[in-house]
Amino acid sequence: MLLSDTIFETFNAITANKARSGLTVLGIVIGIASVIAMLAIGTGAQKDIADKIKGIGSNLLMVMPGEQKSFGYAVRGGGGSAQTLTMDDVEAIQEDVDLVEEVAPSSSGKKQIVSSLSNTNTTVNGVTNNYADVKNIEMSEGIFISEKNNKGISKVVVLGQDVAINLFGEEAEVIGQKIRIEGINFSIIGVTESKGGSGMTNEDDAVYIPLSTYQQYLQGDDYLSLINLKVVDQDSMTKAQSQVEELLLARHKIDNSEDADFNIMNQADIVEMASSATQTFTILLGAVAGISLVVGGIGIMNMMLTNVTERTREIGLRKSIGAKKKDINQQFLFESIILTFIGGAAGILLGIGVALGVAKFGGISTEISMFSIVLAVGVSALIGIVFGYYPARRAANLNPIEALRYE
Amino acid sequence: MLKCQNLTKIYKSGENETKALDDVSFEIEKGEFVAIMGPSGSGKSTLMHILGALDNPTQGKYFLDGNNVSELSENQLAEIRKKQIGFVFQAFNLLPRTTVLRNVTLPLIYEETPREERRKMAEIALNAVKLDPERWNHLSNQISGGQMQRVAIARALVNNPSLILADEPTGNLDIKTGDFILETFKRLNKEYGHTIVLITHEEEVADWADRKIVIRDGKIIEDVTKNMKFKTGSK
Structure with a gap:
């Protein structure tokens, strides 16, 4: 099957049921957009703190008194409490x-x-x-x-x-x-x-x-x-x-x-200390967004499965006129990949939009990282393949005789 | 051109064995118009599936153009269907919301025929079934049942297969339209020399063919070729 034909067939199939394709894509859009926006907020907060700490002075070492140690007692004072x-x-x-x-x-x-x-x-x-x-x-x-x-x-x-x-x-x-x-x-x-x-x-x-x-x-x-x-x-x-x-x-x-009886800290230690907290925060945000991405992927799989069932006769026909397993598999897989690709692209735009909007109107600084975009694109491509694979295989494995008889 | 030797097909479901075809042998020459007739459950559908390279027989051999089709793998069968067989179904099975031309050229996408040639081949096929060129760019759901079936026949013809298999092609049509479709088959057979196998349970439909193979309980019980005189008469 020529690539141009695969693209045409895919386009046809996706536009055949615009509402359903749209809703499925929306799941991915929201997933990708939230991953990007959430990571942007998290990274923004992290960078904010790092910047502010750097503002204190970049070649700075700080010597602080150590903990108060009282001999004979198992009591330790807090850091910096000693007079040393x-x-x-x-x-x-x-x-x-x-x-x-x-x-x-x-x-x-x-x-x-x-x-x-x-x-x-x-x-x-x-x-x-x-x-x-x-x-x-x-x-x-x-x-x-x-x-x-x-x-x-x-x-x-x-x-x-x-x-x-x-x-x-x-x-x-x-x-x-x-x-x-x-x-x-x-x-x-x-x-x-x-x-x-x-x-x-x-x-x-x-x-x-x-x-x-x-x-x-x-x-x-x-x-x-x-x-x-x-x-x-x-x-x-x-x-x-x-x-x-x-x-x-x-x-x-x-x-x-x-x-x-003293501690020496440098800039890097302090930045690291402060950013470890926001890092946790970023991971948490990312994880929540990631879950919505997986849900979006399941949406794709669900739609593709419905699709396969609905188009059983069409699959039977295609097989009867000479389509091989590979052709059918390719067609359906391509469809889900295109769906996630569209969703991914729209999601990136929306995610960037949300991140910029939050920065502008919410007063929270955001930092859209190339990493989050690459991650989102990678994940959406992966979702297309992973969640599209099973429905496509189901379609490809249909027996043409039974598929043609399917009411 | 087409040769069946002792075809037997057994379906197993659990302990039960059903013999759908029982030692069936016959030959069909190039350019013949044959009707395979039988009531439902007679095994005619099973026979069609084997003739159409959709299924393999349990026993026996099936030769198409000298190739033994009965022992091929799934992919090889798909290859045979692509190049040598054209199907016409009772329910037309056109792609919905797709133009007539696109439907007719559908088999060509799996052959990776260059785009420029597809249009030409589709035109030849559509002209052969006498579909008004005005309809060619209509969507498949915007035309009548008779037109749909003619599009389906054009699709079966488009890549010049050795064998056209029509499974109850008039089953979903009224008598008048049905007759028109059968006439189309007749014409394709006479004018273009296409080999056509028509599967039906109706005597009147089978009468359009030159030869009638009657099948019952998986066995051929009658195989008659009409004499030349009768053939001319029915035309």
């Missing part, structure tokens, strides 16, 4: 590790902040002047904490974008205004540019004061809760990380790295 990192460590890193360009120590805690109009609970970071550079913080107005502020233990504060809005409302003139943290007055000297982000990674919901001021007035000791390190370039991350680790182990007199 000091300014001496910071200086040592600065001097001994060449791969580290800048070191920005900080201490932070959740505090209640009061303005003349309102109050809010946010993270107060005690930082040095190079913190802005290391963490890629840009100013929208005013200036960041300076070295002079730190030396002078000044009571000045830089507000994150969200905090500024929470305390003073939008468009308010905040520079020069005063806020109170634990009863101490601070003058506002700047507001940071918004970086976006949410939850624990939201840098807009934070305020910055000089580290010295934080330690003296709010913390009461000079331990650090975080040391941010800016490494010279991205390729040196691993090397820098191990050098810092070695140095700190030596300084803290610890032989075994497993007993370390």
Whole structure:
């Protein structure tokens, strides 16, 4: 049978019952479209988080205190609770590790902040002047904490974008205004540019004061809760990380790295941590969509089986005029493949449309990946073959004598 | 041209054995117009299936154009049907919602005949059955029963088979239309020299043929060829 004839016969058969073909195709369209749209939403969320984390600074290593270990007790504090990192460590890193360009120590805690109009609970970071550079913080107005502020233990504060809005409302003139943290007055000297982000990674919901001021007035000791390190370039991350680790182990007199009283994390670790959650979410969405795709496939099989039964006499006739098993098989298989192909193509368009629509009107970022399209096309082709195979075989195996007699 | 030797067909269903054909032998020459007649259950349908290469006999041999058809595989039988046999059915079996021309050329798609030739072959066949060219592009469900059967005959003719097998071709038609169809067969036989085997249970239909093979309980009980004089008379 020539390909052009197969195509003609298929076209004829599909258009013979337009309503039924249409509904069958719709099943595939919905299946494919939901796979693409769902994966786009999932991947979008994943990429969103990764982007925001990257916005914090790309060559960043973070040294955090380890868990509080109380000898004799089986009680372990949470990560970062120990008091192990000091300014001496910071200086040592600065001097001994060449791969580290800048070191920005900080201490932070959740505090209640009061303005003349309102109050809010946010993270107060005690930082040095190079913190802005290391963490890629840009100013929208005013200036960041300076070295002079730190030396002078000044009571000045830089507000994150969200905090500024929470305390003073939008468009308010905040520079020069005063806020109170634990009863101490601070003058506002700047507001940071918004970086976006949410939850624990939201840098807009934070305020910055000089580290010295934080330690003296709010913390009461000079331990650090975080040391941010800016490494010279991205390729040196691993090397820098191990050098810092070695140095700190030596300084803290610890032989075994497993007993370390600090943790070093890099950008990749954090991205991975955050994206593992959204990955689960994406898989779940994909799985639900995948189920609808399988249901669509069963729809195809159902229609093709009905088709074979309905066209039994036609199959008998075709056989009587010389059609071989192969011809009949090919014709019916082709039909289901074409149906899924049409459904697949329409589904891709619809899926992309839905993903774009969700992004535009739902405010959720979506990312249509080539992978999801390839996956959808592959799956629909597979569905056509798998779910078309059985009906086609049934048709091909019909006995011509019985098929011709079929009423 | 067509030769049956001791054809026997036994159907088994569980323990029961039914002998549909019992040691049937006969020959049909090229250009003959033969009616195979018998009541229902006589085995004439079984015989037709074997003659039409739709089925193999349990025992015996069937030669078509010198080839032993009775021992061929399914695919080889399909090949024989494609090239050497044209079927005409009681229920016409045209493809619905498909043009007359497309219906007639249907056997050619399995032969992979080039498209340009198909049209020519279909025209010859449609002219042979005298179907008005105006109808050629009509859909098969837009024409009358008699026209449908003529389209079906044209379809059987289109690739010039050695044998045309017509199974109760007038069964679904009124007497007048039926006679017209039988006349068409007669003409195809006389003018074009087609070998035609007509299967029927009606005496009046069988009378149109030149030779009548009567079958009952799987056996041939009568095989008569009309004399020339009678043949001319019936024309």
